[in-house]
Amino acid sequence: MRLLIDTLGADKGAEEIVKGCVEAYDVKPYEMILVGDPDQIMGAIPEGFKGKPDLRIIETKDYIENTDEPALAIRRRKEASMVMGFRALKAGEADGMLSAGSTGALLAGGTLIIGRIPKVERAALTIISPGVDKPTIVLDVGANMDCTPNLLRQFALMGSIYAKSVFHVDRPKVGLLNIGAEKGKGNQLTKEAYDLLEQAQIQFVGNVEPRDILTTDAHVVVCDGFAGNVLLKSMEGTAQVMLGLLKDAIYSSTRAKLGGILVKPALSGLKQKLDYREYGAAPLLGTKQPVFKAHGSSDHIAIRNGLLAMMRFIEGDVLTEITTQMGGESDERTENS
Amino acid sequence: MRLLIDTLGADKGAEEIVKGCVEAYDVKPYEMILVGDPDQIMGAIPEGFKGKPDLRIIETKDYIENTDEPALAIRRRKEASMVMGFRALKAGEADGMLSAGSTGALLAGGTLIIGRIPKVERAALTIISPGVDKPTIVLDVGANMDCTPNLLRQFALMGSIYAKSVFHVDRPKVGLLNIGAEKGKGNQLTKEAYDLLEQAQIQFVGNVEPRDILTTDAHVVVCDGFAGNVLLKSMEGTAQVMLGLLKDAIYSSTRAKLGGILVKPALSGLKQKLDYREYGAAPLLGTKQPVFKAHGSSDHIAIRNGLLAMMRFIEGDVLTEITTQMGGESDERTENS
Numbered sequence: 170m171r172l173l174i175d176t177l178g179a180d181k182g183a184e185e186i187v188k189g190c191v192e193a194y195d196v197k198p199y200e201m202i203l204v205g206d207p208d209q210i211m212g213a214i215p216e217g218f219k220g221k222p223d224l225r226i227i228e229t230k231d232y233i234e235n236t237d238e239p240a241l242a243i244r245r246r247k248e249a250s251m252v253m254g255f256r257a258l259k260a261g262e263a264d265g266m267l268s269a270g271s272t273g274a275l276l277a278g279g280t281l282i283i284g285r286i287p288k289v290e291r292a293a294l295t296i297i298s299p300g301v302d303k304p305t306i307v308l309d310v311g312a313n314m315d316c317t318p319n320l321l322r323q324f325a326l327m328g329s330i331y332a333k334s335v336f337h338v339d340r341p342k343v344g345l346l347n348i349g350a351e352k353g354k355g356n357q358l359t360k361e362a363y364d365l366l367e368q369a370q371i372q373f374v375g376n377v378e379p380r381d382i383l384t385t386d387a388h389v390v391v392c393d394g395f396a397g398n399v400l401l402k403s404m405e406g407t408a409q410v411m412l413g414l415l416k417d418a419i420y421s422s423t424r425a426k427l428g429g430i431l432v433k434p435a436l437s438g439l440k441q442k443l444d445y446r447e448y449g450a451a452p453l454l455g456t457k458q459p460v461f462k463a464h465g466s467s468d469h470i471a472i473r474n475g476l477l478a479m480m481r482f483i484e485g486d487v488l489t490e491i492t493t494q495m496g497g498e499s500d501e502r503t504e505n506s
Numbered sequence: 507m508r509l510l511i512d513t514l515g516a517d518k519g520a521e522e523i524v525k526g527c528v529e530a531y532d533v534k535p536y537e538m539i540l541v542g543d544p545d546q547i548m549g550a551i552p553e554g555f556k557g558k559p560d561l562r563i564i565e566t567k568d569y570i571e572n573t574d575e576p577a578l579a580i581r582r583r584k585e586a587s588m589v590m591g592f593r594a595l596k597a598g599e600a601d602g603m604l605s606a607g608s609t610g611a612l613l614a615g616g617t618l619i620i621g622r623i624p625k626v627e628r629a630a631l632t633i634i635s636p637g638v639d640k641p642t643i644v645l646d647v648g649a650n651m652d653c654t655p656n657l658l659r660q661f662a663l664m665g666s667i668y669a670k671s672v673f674h675v676d677r678p679k680v681g682l683l684n685i686g687a688e689k690g691k692g693n694q695l696t697k698e699a700y701d702l703l704e705q706a707q708i709q710f711v712g713n714v715e716p717r718d719i720l721t722t723d724a725h726v727v728v729c730d731g732f733a734g735n736v737l738l739k740s741m742e743g744t745a746q747v748m749l750g751l752l753k754d755a756i757y758s759s760t761r762a763k764l765g766g767i768l769v770k771p772a773l774s775g776l777k778q779k780l781d782y783r784e785y786g787a788a789p790l791l792g793t794k795q796p797v798f799k800a801h802g803s804s805d806h807i808a809i810r811n812g813l814l815a816m817m818r819f820i821e822g823d824v825l826t827e828i829t830t831q832m833g834g835e836s837d838e839r840t841e842n843s
Contacts, residue, residue, distance in 0.1 A: 236688075301747060311685060314693035348648060348735040351573075356651035356732045379736045380743030395693045396736050398685040399716045403737045406717030407744040410638060414779060415752070418772035425772035431765025435755035442751060 170480055173263040176205030177232035177250040178270025180466040186269060187213035189472025196473070197480060198223065202263055204250045206230045229253050232270060235465075239273030243281050251275065255282040258458055265459030265479050267450055269467045276312045279456040286488065288495040291316075292455030293324045294394065294462065295331065296401055297448035297478075300383050304447070306332050307346075307382070308454060309394040310401045316393035318361035321345070322369050327454045327491050328389035329371045334485030335478075336388050344377035344385060346392035346400065351376070358393060366391075370494075383443075408443055450475025452482055454491070459483055507817055510600040513542030514569035514587040515607025517803040523606060524550035526809025533810070534817060535560065539600055541587045543567045566590050569607060572802075576610030580618050588612065592619040595795055602796030602816050604787055606804045613649045616793040623825065625832045628653075629792030630661045631731065631799065632668065633738055634785035634815075637720050641784070643669050644683075644719070645791060646731040647738045653730035655698035658682070659706050664791045664828050665726035666708045671822030672815075673725050681714035681722060683729035683737065688713070695730060703728075707831075720780075745780055787812025789819060791828070796820055 174190050176183040183205050190201055191214065203210050204227040211219070211226075218224065231248040233239070246252055251270050255278040258266045268275055272294070279292050293309035308324050309316070325343050332341035345366055347355040352363055354376060366373045377385050379400055392400065415436075419429035441447075449471040450463035459482055463475045511527050513520040520542050527538055528551065540547050541564040548556070548563075555561065568585040570576070583589055588607050592615040595603045605612055609631070616629055630646035645661050646653070662680050669678035682703055684692040689700055691713060703710045714722050716737055729737065752773075756766035778784075786808040787800035796819055800812045 301751070314685075346736070348651075348732060348739070356730075359732075378743075379740040380746070382740065383743060383747045393693075395685060395696075396733060399683070399733050399736050400740045402685070403716035403719065403740045404744045406715075406720060407741045408748060409717070410720045411745060411748050411776070411780070414638070414776045415773070418776045419769060421772045421775070425769050428765040428768025428770075428772075432756060432762050432769055433765075435758045435762035435765075436752070438758070439748070439751045439755045443748070 170483060171200040171202060171263040172476060172479065173202045173204060173254045173258055173266040174476070175250045175254045175266065175268035175270055176203050176210060178234065178268070181468060183209040184213040185467070185469050186472050189467070189469035190476065191215060191218055192469060192473040193476035194223070196477060199480065201225070202227060202257065204229060204254045227253050227257060233274040235271050237271065237274065239271060239277040240281065242274055243277040251278055259283055264483050265461065267461040267463060267475055267479055269463040269465055269472070272311060272462060275460065275462050276453065279453045279460045283456045283458050283460060285455050286457055286492050286495055288498050289327070289455040290320055290323060292453050293327065295328070295451040295454050297335070297451050298382055298401070298404070299443045299447060300385070301442065302384070305382060305385055305387060306335065306389045307397055307401065308389070308391060310397035311394045312453065313394040316358060318358060318365050321358070321362040321391050321393065322365040324391045325366055325369055325371050325373070325389065326494060328391060330490045330494060331452065331454060331487050332388040334482060334487050338388065340372040341388035342374045342386060343371045343389045343391065344374050344387035346379065346390050346396055347376035348378065349376060350378060412440070446471035446474060448474060448478055450478060457488070459488060507820060508537040508539060508600040509813060509816065510539045510541060510591045510595055510603040511813070512587045512591045512603065512605035512607055513540050513547060515571065515605070518805060520546040521550040522804070522806050523809050526804070526806035527813065528552060528555055529806055529810040530813035531560070533814060536817065538562070539564060539594065541566060541591045564590050564594060570611040572608050574608065574611065576608060576614040577618065579611055580614040588615055596620055601820050602798065604798040604800060604812055604816055606800040606802055606809070609648060609799060612797065612799050613790065616790045616797045620793045620795050620797060622792050623794055623829050623832055625835050626664070626792040627657055627660060629790050630664065632665070632788040632791050634672065634788050635719055635738070635741070636780050636784060637722070638779065639721070642719060642722055642724060643672065643726045644734055644738065645728060647734035648731045649790065650731040653695060655695060655702050658695070658699040658728050658730065659702040661728045662703055662706055662708050662710070662726065663831060665728060667827045667831060668789065668791060668824050669725040671819060671824050675725065677709040678725035679711045679723060680708045680726040680728065681711050681724035683716065683727050683733055684713035685715065686713060687715060749777070783808035783811060785811060785815055787815060794825070796825060
């Protein structure tokens with residue numbers, strides 16, 4: 170398997186990305202195509218790895234920043250690492266690409282360079298939310314701000330196919346993010362989407378409330394990109410603040426410090442349970458070739474796990490099944506957006 | 507001051523509500539008008555309080571449930587506690603009303619029975635979100651699912667006036683809930699609302715991202731009711747799951763249990779910092795008379811604090827200032843929705 174990894178534009182720098190790539194290789198070897206600054210890359214590659222024929226570097230020092238206008242940058246910055254990565258992927262030089270760089274640029278490049286699967290109206294950004302008993306795939310979490318009900322239906326179909334490969338279940342449970350459990354609750358979008366989801370070729374389990382995302386038995390939850398991003402970011406923010414306060418509390422007195430030492434092994438289980446790094450990265454669903462987004466602040470563990478997740482995605486041939494299933498959609502329906 | 511309290515329809519039952527009412531009275535005496543089952547109420551009233559002339563009961567055993575269709579129930583269920591409370595408030599028998607019952611019914615009754623302040627297009631449900639350094643008022647958190655940009659502008663004006671009374675600041679900072687910090691981010695609604703908020707008579711501080719709600723220096727954050735409810739409920743859900751996992755972790759071994767005992771006093775500070783009960787209840791902003799919503803699962807502490815918050819709201823004459831300020835709005839603007 171040939172995997173392209175964009176080593177630039179991530180918060181923690183190229184070294185962390187490369188470290189994760191090597192760790193993934195140690196679990197499961199693959200052809201590693203790293204896009205970025207050769208000095209940075211080679212500085213991070215362990216000695217024993219340097220001579221391997223499995224390593225290739227696409228050289229560039231330019232990258233797209235979060236402040237750049239995504240579509241413009243994708244069109245004009247031919248030397249940017251993400252653009253060079255996308256072009257190599259498009260040219261068939263790799264089986265998938267992963268980046269921890271600008272989300273906006275990844276979405277723009279996914280659509281403008283790689284292109285969407287026929288009849289897929291929009292590609293969706295997915296995330297695998299950790300959960301108490303099992304994780305849940307949530308989409309869209311930020312690619313499409315204003316959605317139609319039919320778009321949510323397409324996200325549900327694609328999410329359901331993706332969930333089969335992640336959870337190894339035949340009929341994944343698909344829910345609709347909504348602010349009440351009963352049918353008829355929500356805004357215009359969720360009310361209309363509910364009706365479409367009831368008729369769709371999925372196991373629709375109704376509304377899932379935002380407070381239940383970490384405990385729901387749904388494998389997939391669909392929403393528009395604005396609501397999905399609010400959901401994701403408020404969960405992240407709350408968890409981060411709580412862990413910070415917990416740390417402060419434990420360092421607040423000698424007594425608490427001692428208690429902290431005793432509690433620590435148990436607490437690491439808690440952190441692990443809610444660790445976004447377990448799945449590391451998630452696909453932009455709906456593009457013709459696999460494009461994975463890792464969190465901007467990913468460390469080597471997240472990158473390693475993200476690459477392993479992408480390998481399973483490629484092996485599971487998720488995009489072929491999406492292409493087949495979306496191909497069966499009547500034109501009338503896909504145009505009814 | 508005369509306060510109406512709906513004792514029915516709350517998760518923890520009338521006893522908890524009445525207990526909170528008495529505790530608020532002990533902090534700051536008021537005329538207590540309790541709507542509900544006299545047996546339940548008198549059973550919860552302490553002996554020493556029973557003869558007080560400050561206590562009045564409006565007798566009923568019927569109440570609106572969360573599963574009832576709100577507007578229909580408000581119109582038809584004349585004997586429901588919330589409806590009887592609203593009618594007494596409307597008749598001038600009290601200065602404000604608080605309920606921990608059905609949110610939908612409270613919204614419907616606020617509009618249908620009490621009515622909106624002239625030129626206020628919609629009343630908004632507010633919440634005071636706890637924060638690391640200071641709390642933040644968020645509105646709308648569930649009253650208005652689909653909002654126009656102008657509606658968000660009105661929420662900002664009302665929220666800013668309310669914030670003055672809560673935080674005792676002259677020019678409260680008002681932010682817009684959005685999925686990016688920069689102008690130009692977000693969906694159609696937030697993009698257009700941003701422009702209107704820049705021109706509004708408030709101290710607009712730009713976008714506030716969902717992950718920063720617990721740490722933002724904004725006093726007020728505005729959003730549509732769907733996004734606000736997703737924000738609120740995902741924060742609640744995450745905090746609840748984390749506290750649960752923390753508890754499980756501490757009970758997972760003898761070592762951790764011992765540590766837990768040592769850490770406990772420090773942890774209670776953490777819980778308190780994120781305790782929704784500190785403000786207890788928040789107003790439905792935009793109705794002609796004060797209507798406060800307490801969380802359905804409120805305990806006596808939340809009810810006590812909610813009543814004290816309502817007293818400050820009434821004393822601060824927040825609604826008169828909203829009426830004055832909204833009265834200054836040109837008709838063109840309020841109709842441009």
